Amino acid sequence: MERPGGTTFKGSPLTLVGPELAAGQPAPDFELVSGSMQPVTLAGTGSGVRVFSVVPSLDTPVCDAQTKRFNDEAGKLPGVEMYTISMDLPFAQNRWCTAMGVDKVKMLSDHKSGSFGESYGTLIKEWRMESRAIFVVGKDNTIKHVEYVKEVADHPDYDAALAAAQSAL
Secondary structure (H helix, E strand, O other), X not given: OEEEEEEEEOOEEEEEEOOOOOOOOEOOOOEEEOOOOOEEEOHHHOOOEEEEEEOOOOOOHHHHHHHHHHHHHHOOOOOEEEEXXXXXXXXXXXXHHHXXXXXXXXXXXXXXXXXXXXXXXXXXXXXXXEOOEXXXXXXXXXXXXXXXXXXXXXXOOHHHHHHHHHHHO
């Protein structure tokens, strides 16, 4: 399924591949790669509340800020696991985390198959990169909050995502 104009970059429309998910739906499964090159599925992310912060690339200013913000918030919400998902290679994610002192957010890469992007509707067809989005998944593996950021260069609504995570505890 393709969603033309599902997002924009500096006003130019881009096509998103996959469904547009909504709160209340079951969280789809996926297969990502951890920093140690191991496969990670939805079940592998645990059974607690999870925030999946999806970014195009850590080496851009908004993605950098978004990941640092969730890293800062991770320590304030016990019982909530924070994940950043991008198409960056695990080696690049590890390098970036070390350079930036990011140590609370768990990094997962979708570079291998695009499984997350296709299942969660965040894969940008034209770039084969992730679009910017936030998903809060509850203990019951139901989506509690979704935000597809319309303009790739804009920040998500951090407060709404964090409030949803807090409410899901």
